[in-house]
Amino acid sequence: MLRTILTYPFDSFGRHAYITWFQFLISYRRTMLGPIWLLVSPALFIALLGMLFSRIGGNDPAVFIPHLAIGLIAWTLITGFITSSTTVFQRGRAQILQGGLNLVDIVIINVFTTVLNFLHKIILIVIVFIIFGIDVSFYSLVSLIGLALLIANGIWLSMFFGMIGARYRDLSEVVQAIMRIAFLATPIIWMPGTDGRGGVMGAFLVYNPCYHFLELIRAPLLGNPIAPLSWIVVITITIVGFTLANFFYKRFAHNVPLWV
Amino acid sequence: MKTDAPKPRPLLEAKNLTLQVPIFQPNDRKLLSNPSRFLTDLYFSxxxxxxxxxxxxxxxxxxxxxxxxxxxxxGAGKSTLLRVLAGIYQPSSGKLTVNGVAKGMFEISLGMNQEATGLENIYMRGLQMGLKLKQIKELVPGIVDFSELSEAIDNPLNTYSTGMRMRLAFSVSTIVEPDILLLDEWLGAGDTQFRAKVKQRMEGLVESSRGLVLATHNTSLMQSLCTKGLVLSKGKMIFYGELDEALDLYKQQQKK
Known part of the structure; x- marks a missing residue:
């Protein structure tokens, strides 16, 4: 798998980007607002929960709402990768059995689709930043490194969960159940507080991989420092994940057409 | 049939080719005979x-x-063998060497998007078949013309009749001339007039390809196209050799 990705022809990326874009357009064709619908739910979520929870948690809305907005939207990327990956090969059954697209192609289209959804939602972060007048500096660009790492992880996640999900259909149920609770366990609708990792919430943060991914994206945008632990965790997960997915790909990829 | 210069490397070579497939059987087959098992089967099967x-x-x-x-x-394994030759299924054991690119035309209407227009489906299928956008643009007029859908090409696919859909699927699937052609049943689509065009295009494809593997129940068609025959029965190879002998053997088998 690694070799296929590293030597992936550039024009194939272009083809897949086009396929993704096309499928995206088709799925909104009969709606009036089109892809703007993607923004409605998170916008309502940020507006209502932002006001409510900043009061409940006793946080300043100007601090809490940007925290919530970035957290929620980066979360859609994380959860999008994980939940969509469990059924990715079942959905690509026609292409797999016709021999048109191989597993890596299908994984790349899946990652593109999730990223395309995410890109639309970035505008909400921009709006929140303008409303609360948050300054961005050069340090904020570090966020892009976090984003790139997360997207790279989407590739191995799709491949790994895709293969397991094709064999064990239970996986998508399991993942959905876990992701819902993981959303609450990750500091998105709450803030870790000033005592941070050492406090009551410590375990929720240290042992939650989603938190570390989120930190790499969110902290630079809000001008907060990133703990070295987050870098270590994310880079370790990336390396271990790709190795694991590569190993599974070698052993089981040939079975996927039989499983879907 | 074409006579060919001696070529050391065979087009296809299979040695002890075996494919084992996991199957998943739901364990609730007694459900129909005994409705009271419904609960236990639903929750514990x-x-x-x-x-x-x-x-x-x-x-x-x-x-x-x-x-x-x-x-x-x-169910003898013909279609599965074609998918193995196309590289979709990997053999569980044994060896398969394909000198060239074997491409199949299986279930050609699969993977069409119902909400998209005919034209968009042409682009989609083209991209999925590995064509570049530029190449597709050049091929589009030919495809639209061949499928005789120029009036309906901008309408969504779910407004098409079954015949129109088949025509579109056929016209797109056959634009790329494969190196080694794998066919699961002869493709035929549309009314009599269209059928003639289809026949012509298919024969053209067969002519231009370096090799053909065809699975069909149509004996006369097979006789007109193939030189070798491989008789399969429940996954086992009974005979491989000249086509006429193979057909005779198969006929005898059926009589038994």
Whole structure:
């Protein structure tokens, strides 16, 4: 798998980007607002929960709402990768059995689709930043490194969960159940507080991989420092994940057409 | 049939080619005979996993210029063998060498998007077949013309009739001339007039390809196209050799 990705022809990326874009357009064709619908739910979520929870948690809305907005939207990327990956090969059954697209192609289209959804939602972060007048500096660009790492992880996640999900259909149920609770366990609708990792919430943060991914994206945008632990965790997960997915790909990829 | 210069490397070579497939059987087959089992089956049944050998130690060699006909009853493994030759299924054991690119035309209307227009579907399928955008643009007029859908090409696919859909699927699937052509049943689509065009295009494809593997129940068609025959029965190879002998053997088998 690694070799296929590293030597992936550039024009194939272009083809897949086009396929993704096309499928995206088709799925909104009969709606009036089109892809703007993607923004409605998170916008309502940020507006209502932002006001409510900043009061409940006793946080300043100007601090809490940007925290919530970035957290929620980066979360859609994380959860999008994980939940969509469990059924990715079942959905690509026609292409797999016709021999048109191989597993890596299908994984790349899946990652593109999730990223395309995410890109639309970035505008909400921009709006929140303008409303609360948050300054961005050069340090904020570090966020892009976090984003790139997360997207790279989407590739191995799709491949790994895709293969397991094709064999064990239970996986998508399991993942959905876990992701819902993981959303609450990750500091998105709450803030870790000033005592941070050492406090009551410590375990929720240290042992939650989603938190570390989120930190790499969110902290630079809000001008907060990133703990070295987050870098270590994310880079370790990336390396271990790709190795694991590569190993599974070698052993089981040939079975996927039989499983879907 | 074409006579060919001697070529050391065969087009296709299979040695002890075996494909085993896991099957998942729901464990609730008694449900129909005994409705009271509904609860236990719904909540406590588990799928049984078994392994079925679909292709069992096939060995054959196809030289350049030879065309292979796969003969066998339904479920003998013909379509599966074609998918193995196309590289979609990997053999569980044994060896398969393909000198060239074998491309199949299986279930050509699969993967069409119902909400998209005919034209968009042409682009989609083209991209999925590995064509570049530029190439597709050049091919589009030919496809639209061949499918005789120029009036309906901008309408969504779900407004198409079954025949129109088949015509579109056929016209798109056959634009790329494969190196080694794998066919699961002869493709036919549309009314009599269109059928003639289809026949012509298919024959053109067969002519331009370096090799052909065809699975069909149509004996006369097979006789007109193929030179070699491979008789399959429940995944086992009964015979491989000249087509006429293969067909005779198959006929005798059926009489028994």
């Amino acid at each position: 588990r799928t049984k996993r078994g392994i079925v050998t679909i292709l069992d130690k096939l060995s054959f060699k196809l030289q350049r210029g030879e065309r292979l006909g796969l003969i066998g009853a339904n």
